[in-house]
Amino acid sequence: MPGPHDHHVVIVGGGFAGLWATRALAHAPVCVTLIDRANHHLFQPLLYQVATAGLSSPDIAAPLRHILRNQANVEVRMAGVERIGAQARHVVLDDGATLGYDTLLLATGVTHTYFGHDEWAPHAPGLKTLDDALHLRRRLLLAFEHAESESDPQRRAAWLSFAIVGGGPTGVELAGTLAEIAHHTLRREFRHIDPASAKVRLIEAGPRVLSSFPESLSEKARRQLQRLGVEVVTGTPVDAISDEGFHLGGTFVPARTVVWAAGVAASPLARTLGIELDRAGRVPVLPDLTVPGHPEIFVAGDLAAVSQHDGKAVPGVAPAAKQMGRYVGETIRARLANKPAAAFRYRDYGNLATIGRMAAVVDLRGLRFSGLLAWWFWLAAHVFFLIGFRNRIVVLLNWFLAYWSYQRAARIIVGHDSARRSTDADAG
Amino acid sequence: MPGPHDHHVVIVGGGFAGLWATRALAHAPVCVTLIDRANHHLFQPLLYQVATAGLSSPDIAAPLRHILRNQANVEVRMAGVERIGAQARHVVLDDGATLGYDTLLLATGVTHTYFGHDEWAPHAPGLKTLDDALHLRRRLLLAFEHAESESDPQRRAAWLSFAIVGGGPTGVELAGTLAEIAHHTLRREFRHIDPASAKVRLIEAGPRVLSSFPESLSEKARRQLQRLGVEVVTGTPVDAISDEGFHLGGTFVPARTVVWAAGVAASPLARTLGIELDRAGRVPVLPDLTVPGHPEIFVAGDLAAVSQHDGKAVPGVAPAAKQMGRYVGETIRARLANKPAAAFRYRDYGNLATIGRMAAVVDLRGLRFSGLLAWWFWLAAHVFFLIGFRNRIVVLLNWFLAYWSYQRAARIIVGHDSARRSTDADAG
Numbered sequence: 001m002p003g004p005h006d007h008h009v010v011i012v013g014g015g016f017a018g019l020w021a022t023r024a025l026a027h028a029p030v031c032v033t034l035i036d037r038a039n040h041h042l043f044q045p046l047l048y049q050v051a052t053a054g055l056s057s058p059d060i061a062a063p064l065r066h067i068l069r070n071q072a073n074v075e076v077r078m079a080g081v082e083r084i085g086a087q088a089r090h091v092v093l094d095d096g097a098t099l100g101y102d103t104l105l106l107a108t109g110v111t112h113t114y115f116g117h118d119e120w121a122p123h124a125p126g127l128k129t130l131d132d133a134l135h136l137r138r139r140l141l142l143a144f145e146h147a148e149s150e151s152d153p154q155r156r157a158a159w160l161s162f163a164i165v166g167g168g169p170t171g172v173e174l175a176g177t178l179a180e181i182a183h184h185t186l187r188r189e190f191r192h193i194d195p196a197s198a199k200v201r202l203i204e205a206g207p208r209v210l211s212s213f214p215e216s217l218s219e220k221a222r223r224q225l226q227r228l229g230v231e232v233v234t235g236t237p238v239d240a241i242s243d244e245g246f247h248l249g250g251t252f253v254p255a256r257t258v259v260w261a262a263g264v265a266a267s268p269l270a271r272t273l274g275i276e277l278d279r280a281g282r283v284p285v286l287p288d289l290t291v292p293g294h295p296e297i298f299v300a301g302d303l304a305a306v307s308q309h310d311g312k313a314v315p316g317v318a319p320a321a322k323q324m325g326r327y328v329g330e331t332i333r334a335r336l337a338n339k340p341a342a343a344f345r346y347r348d349y350g351n352l353a354t355i356g357r358m359a360a361v362v363d364l365r366g367l368r369f370s371g372l373l374a375w376w377f378w379l380a381a382h383v384f385f386l387i388g389f390r391n392r393i394v395v396l397l398n399w400f401l402a403y404w405s406y407q408r409a410a411r412i413i414v415g416h417d418s419a420r421r422s423t424d425a426d427a428g
Numbered sequence: 429m430p431g432p433h434d435h436h437v438v439i440v441g442g443g444f445a446g447l448w449a450t451r452a453l454a455h456a457p458v459c460v461t462l463i464d465r466a467n468h469h470l471f472q473p474l475l476y477q478v479a480t481a482g483l484s485s486p487d488i489a490a491p492l493r494h495i496l497r498n499q500a501n502v503e504v505r506m507a508g509v510e511r512i513g514a515q516a517r518h519v520v521l522d523d524g525a526t527l528g529y530d531t532l533l534l535a536t537g538v539t540h541t542y543f544g545h546d547e548w549a550p551h552a553p554g555l556k557t558l559d560d561a562l563h564l565r566r567r568l569l570l571a572f573e574h575a576e577s578e579s580d581p582q583r584r585a586a587w588l589s590f591a592i593v594g595g596g597p598t599g600v601e602l603a604g605t606l607a608e609i610a611h612h613t614l615r616r617e618f619r620h621i622d623p624a625s626a627k628v629r630l631i632e633a634g635p636r637v638l639s640s641f642p643e644s645l646s647e648k649a650r651r652q653l654q655r656l657g658v659e660v661v662t663g664t665p666v667d668a669i670s671d672e673g674f675h676l677g678g679t680f681v682p683a684r685t686v687v688w689a690a691g692v693a694a695s696p697l698a699r700t701l702g703i704e705l706d707r708a709g710r711v712p713v714l715p716d717l718t719v720p721g722h723p724e725i726f727v728a729g730d731l732a733a734v735s736q737h738d739g740k741a742v743p744g745v746a747p748a749a750k751q752m753g754r755y756v757g758e759t760i761r762a763r764l765a766n767k768p769a770a771a772f773r774y775r776d777y778g779n780l781a782t783i784g785r786m787a788a789v790v791d792l793r794g795l796r797f798s799g800l801l802a803w804w805f806w807l808a809a810h811v812f813f814l815i816g817f818r819n820r821i822v823v824l825l826n827w828f829l830a831y832w833s834y835q836r837a838a839r840i841i842v843g844h845d846s847a848r849r850s851t852d853a854d855a856g
Contacts, residue, residue, distance in 0.1 A: 056484040065617035189493035410486040
């Protein structure tokens with residue numbers, strides 16, 4: 001229980017950065033309030049598996065309260081933060097409460113952006129939260145249902161036309177897995193359509209997919225995607241998206257299901273700091289991850305714009321967020337003990353991306369490999385880093401059964417009726 | 429693929445009755461269209477476990493298309509049925525399509541009813557579908573979150589006050605499990621409230637809980653519930669329910685979370701048959717489960733009002749629905765082969781109900797037992813009847829870990845944001 005005289009650390013965001021910072025403060029003479037809109041920490045690297053019905057939500061999420069139940073100096077608060085009062089040193093919550101702090105850590109991450117085309121949002125949903133993943137799952141599965149009951153051949157083809165916009169890791173994972181669903185998982189289940197006739201397009205505006213990897217691995221990824229049945233289009237940006245399809249280089253392509261995996265923008269909360277942000281809305285921080293002029297405000301994870309010693313930006317990946325979080329916790333402890341703190345230094349252990357069934361690319365500081373071996377490496381790394389013994393077992397079991405049977409256990413459509421009802425209840 | 433000259437059987441509802449009838453027609457010279465609003469068959473006896481965060485949706489559901497993928501004479505259609513044209517021999521779907529039939533099986537089950545008080549619905553949600561279960565899970569978990577952030581002691585107590593209306597099997601299961609969550613699962617997770625101080629009340633208008641069991645087992649169930657921390661109130665109906673609480677025998681009891689497990693009414697589709705229904709809206713059928721005057725229309729499962737040879741009604745339980753479904757399938761085959769069909773006869777193998785952690789009651793035609801042994805019996809029976817190898821493994825694993833650690837893996841709140849968004853998207 002926080003005492004009134006303890007140094008109060010407020011941490012906004014229970015992702016990798018926020019949670020690792022909280023844990024690093026376990027034995028520090030502080031009280032911590034960890035605030036998150038959701039009641040759970042999410043293992044984001046496997047979120048695409050929930051969207052593609054391979055895993056269910058609880059497999060990759062754990063309640064923050066449960067993870068931190070034995071850390072006595074932490075209080076978890078489920079709420080949204082509306083704004084930061086940097087001068088008054090407080091945060092204002094969406095339930096109207098105001099919470100003062102001695103030290104603040106902002107770790108609210110990124111959301112997707114449509115590059116000024118917010119009107120595309122309803123037609124091309126993105127993937128950042130569990131709710132996004134369940135929404136996407138419903139859309140993907142319902143597309144095949146609509147195709148089955150549609151008698152007009154053109155409209156049916158539009159329901160069987162899928163596009164994923166953005167060739168980063170998320171786009172590549174989604175495209176590869178969707179192709180697997182169309183070609184294998186749904187085999188023999190429909191009577192009027194052949195799911196394998198579905199078109200899955202991955203569209204990247206830049207010259208190659210997985211641009212954070214070396215060119216040779218991008219090329220390997222492209223070939224593995226094509227082998228899985230994905231049509232990879234590079235060098236062409238999408239001009240417009242509607243309910244019926246999208247425009248690409250002046251041509252209209254019918255597609256009832258478009259997924260947005262392209263733009264990433266910092267969480268809007270950073271704007272309330274009152275300082276200048278970078279082009280993507282991230283907070284340019286000093287080498288100790290504090291905000292210029294506010295040594296009591298740290299920013300960590302995807303929301304922080306940090307340069308490495310070689311001038312390159314620290315990438316927005318889970319290991320970097322964990323390292324920043326741990327660094328902030330340790331720096332707060334050092335300060336309270338009047339010890340000096342070194343600058344943050346990112347340790348790059350490598351870069352992994354999965355593509356689909358038995359296909360992945362791995363770049364371990366120069367050691368590069370792809371295909372089946374890379375996929376096993378990717379799987380082992382991800383299961384190892386999952387939080388919770390049960391989750392590791394269940395995810396391994398699901399993977400084993402999925403790859404043995406080509407089945408995906410979570411092909412259950414939920415949400416539509418409940419969506420209506422809960423909104424009504426809220427309104428009432 | 430149904431041919432134009434085959435005898436066309438339309439089955440409405442993919443629950444136990446509809447699915448078992450479909451399977452019984454596997455080798456019959458018919459084509460079958462199975463219509464369901466959902467894309468999955470649901471193992472309803474474990475639905476309360478999804479509502480109380482012990483299991484996730486895919487653990488107790490399987491896509492109907494997948495279950496039936498190898499039965500070539502079946503087509504699955506995901507749609508709602510708006511009405512039945514008994515004279516024209518067709519059903520009208522909610523997407524406007526009309527589907528003719530030679531034989532119809534209505535197996536749409538029951539929904540909950542508020543005995544003419546539909547205004548209670550937003551305050552006291554019921555539990556019939558997976559969407560209901562996820563909605564209920566969110567409500568139950570959020571109640572503890574609200575209590576934690578509420579500083580007024582009276583309002584806090586109202587958030588920690590839960591009532592389950594209806595002392596049948598569902599009400600008993602929910603009350604027992606909710607008490608376990610409050611007393612064990614959430615221990616040490618909150619800083620401002622003691623979850624174990626939560627009040628869980630089970631309210632039954634009749635004289636005893638589990639009224640379909642012998643009196644001695646009702647009494648055992650009541651005692652086991654009290655041991656788990658549930659306050660059992662019998663003989664008093666609820667007079668009113670609002671957002672703030674409920675009225676019981678003239679007294680207002682504050683409770684922000686009320687769950688409806690009391691009234692059951694037949695699916696409204698039966699009304700479009702144009703014949704007289706019983707008081708609960710069920711269809712009184714002949715001994716061969718057909719509608720009087722319509723030998724081509726069968727009704728099975730909870731929607732059918734059937735008397736046994738001793739005059740008692742066939743109960744609305746899963747084994748009865750399966751038996752009726754199988755009977756309908758076999759009767760259709762007999763008819764097409766010009767063979768006589770016997771009347772439906774219900775085989776009562778017994779009655780089980782679980783109460784909570786290691787507590788259950790079992791009545792096997794006179795052999796009665798309760799407590800731990802009954803709980804093991806209940807568990808074995810339920811895991812055995814689950815559809816799918818993976819589900820059996822995962823459910824056993826979850827149970828093992830839950831009972832060993834007192835944890836519940838699915839304590840993940842989803843749905844609120846997605847609810848808003850998908851409704852917006854629908855509107856747009």
